[in-house]
Amino acid sequence: MLRVLLVLVAVLAAVLAFVFDQPWLYAAAAVPLLGALGLLGRYFWIASQHSSSQAESMDPPDDSLEDLGIMDVRPQDREGGANGTSGPSHEDGAENPSPASSTDADDSAPENSQAPQEERLDQRRAERRGTPPESPSENNESVQSDDRPVLGPLLESLRAAVGAQTVCLLVQEEVVLDYQIAALASLQSNVQKDGSFETQSPLLSASMSRRPVTIRTLDEGDRDNLRYYETAPDITQVAIAPLSRPDTSASVFLLADATAETELDTSEVHSLLKRYAETVGSVLDAKEAEETSASSQEVEAAEMEPEPTPQGQAEEGAIDPANGTEPPERDGTPRPRREIIAEEMEAADVASDPLALVLVLLNRYESIAREGEAAVERAEHHFRTRLENLAPGQRVERFGELTYGIFLRREMEAVEVWALDLQDAMARETGELEGGVSIGVAVRDARHTPEELRGDATEALLEAYETGECAIKA
Incomplete structure (x- = not known):
């Protein structure tokens, strides 16, 4: 101017x-x-001086690579990995840090520029490896099973979709009220993420196993059965969706629980649970197929180098002359109970005989199990021997720990009398078999499939265990 x-x-x-x-x-x-x-x-002189200072500021700083957090420099191939690799592996379930997680890390440390140099270097190394840096979990963070990279996120998505507190995949082996936690996702922190727990009453009954989805309201006593909680919150309802697992004797099902703030008994929740049960079943099928393929390869490799049979030892597959029975399978695994029941049903049809499945549980099974595997094996040996003596000519099969199934070819009236006599006889036993037994009976009719016959017998056994009386379902 x-x-x-x-x-x-x-x-x-x-x-x-x-x-x-x-x-x-x-x-x-x-x-x-x-x-x-x-x-x-x-x-013009001031403008020229300003241009020179800007040009000097654009020159790269003379900082060392270590000051910038760069520990090494390697050539990168066309695939994007270093030294011919294809980048961080995701087989162990590690995921790349998302933008949200990076933002959370920055928010948790607003004074990042003043943080120690070692901490900043550790964070950058973790980002290069494809794993987020360790940080304390928030109180409202969902708890998932860490060693199940597929089932954990799958159950977490179901939990978020239906608004549940906890969603878990449970496995019930045989008829004992013991549930194995296959996977779990929960909003609560005081949950058991793996292992097993026992209940006083069944979480999944035989009638519920035949329905795709079941919604149950809970009272105080029912809430005590949710033993995967250390202290159960105010759960008022559960949704149960069984998985179709015809090739195994175990019962596998999804369980979602919720408080009164969430409504589970809706068509949307029913549809989601049904579809997730099918998806989880497909995941388990794929995993089992992979394990079976690996086992088959190991067996084939073992068969390539057969071991010589010791002198005097019976050949594999031969009949034991001592008791006239076939030896157990080579891998020691029992046959699926579904196959055994189907085999007996077919034999009864050929002979036009009636059939009843009797499940017998030793009442002291919990105290014996606490004594160790050796005590269980001794008790099972005596238990089976005693049952075979009391049921001569009938097939006796193990259906679980200290639980045996007996197949009777008798009419319902004769089965009832025989079961009561068996209960009285076992009540007089002493030693390892003292304490009596619980007996549940399912009499077969035309509607029964192997799974349904076993389910009815299981339900009857649970009723007998609770009441102390022999229970028969016909």
Whole structure:
């Protein structure tokens, strides 16, 4: 602005000198003109100095790579990995840190620029490896099973979709009220993420196993059965969706619990649970197929180098002359109970005989199990021997720990009398078999499939265990 004013003054003085013909006014006009030129020169000099400083600031700093958190530099191939690799592996369930997790890490440390250098380097190393840096979990963070990279996130998505407190995948082996936690996702922190727990009453009954989804309201006593909680919250309802597992004798099902703030008995929740049960079943099938394939390869490799049979030892698959029975399978695993029941049903049809499945549970099974495996094996040996003596000519099969199934080819009236006599006889036993037995009976009819016959017998056994009386379902 000052430069423009000086130029105007110089022009005005020159015009006046010309109009009034006064030469000294030309000299007066030169003074502001020289001032304007000086200011203009000063402006260009400052601008050139500013441009030089900007150019110098654009030069890369002379910091070392370690100061920037870069520990090593390796060539990167076309696939994006270093030294011919294809980047961090995700087989162990590790996931790349998401933008949200990076934001959370920055928010949790607003004074990041003042953090120790070692902590910042550890964080950058963790980001290079594809795993987020360790940070304390928040109180409302969902608890998942860490060693199940597929089932854990799957159950967490179901829990969030239905608004449940906990969603778990449970496995019930045989008829004992013992449930194995296959996977679990929960909002609560005081939950058991793995292992097993026992209940006083069944979580999944035989009738519930035949329905795709069952919604139950809980009272105080039912809430005590949710033993995967250390202290159960105010759970008022549960949703149960059994999985179709025809090739195993165990019962596998999804269980979701919720408080009164969430409504589980809706068509949307029913549809979600049914579809998730099918999806989880497909995941388990794929896992079992992979394990079976690996086992088959190991067996084939073992068969390539057969071991010589010791002298005097019976050949594999031969009949034991001592008791006339076939030896157990080579891998020691029992046959699925479904196959045994189907085999007996087919044999009964061929002979046109009635059939009843009797499940017998030793009442002291818990106290014996606490004594160790050796005590259980001794008790099972005596238990089976005693049952075979009391049921001559009938097939006796193990259906669980200290639990045996007896297949009777008798009418219902004769089965009832025989079961009561068996209960009285076992009540008089002493030693390892003292304490009596619980007996549940399912009499077969035309509607029964192997799974349904076993389910009815299991339900009857649970009723007998609770009441102390022999229970028969016909």
